[in-house]
Amino acid sequence: MSVKAVSFAVVLVSLALFGSCKSSCRQLSEKLCDCATNSNDKNNCLSLASSKEATNPPNDGHNAYCESLLPQCDCRLIETTPGKIRCGLAYPLPAAAQ
Numbered sequence: 001m002s003v004k005a006v007s008f009a010v011v012l013v014s015l016a017l018f019g020s021c022k023s024s025c026r027q028l029s030e031k032l033c034d035c036a037t038n039s040n041d042k043n044n045c046l047s048l049a050s051s052k053e054a055t056n057p058p059n060d061g062h063n064a065y066c067e068s069l070l071p072q073c074d075c076r077l078i079e080t081t082p083g084k085i086r087c088g089l090a091y092p093l094p095a096a097a098q
Contacts, residue, residue, distance in 0.1 A: 031075075
């Protein structure tokens with residue numbers, strides 16, 4: 001096996017093992033950035049998400065909350081109140097206030 005092939009294999013294995021090292025909150029942020037209407041907005045969103053996480057990393061509680069939101073967050077619903085709640089962009093009203 002050539003050095004080039006070995007290097008490529010190492011990169012693939014590294015990506016497979018360490019590719020999901022992003023926090024759940026970072027993954028949720030990136031999922032929300034995917035909702036952007038154009039590539040410039042998406043790139044700006046991704047850059048902002050990266051810098052915000054670097055200066056204010058999520059703790060275990062934040063990551064657990066973000067992880068619970070990941071499967072239910074949907075770009076098609078993001079403009080609705082229920083969609084915002086499902087993506088963590090809004091909180092539901094307390095039962096007493098409804």
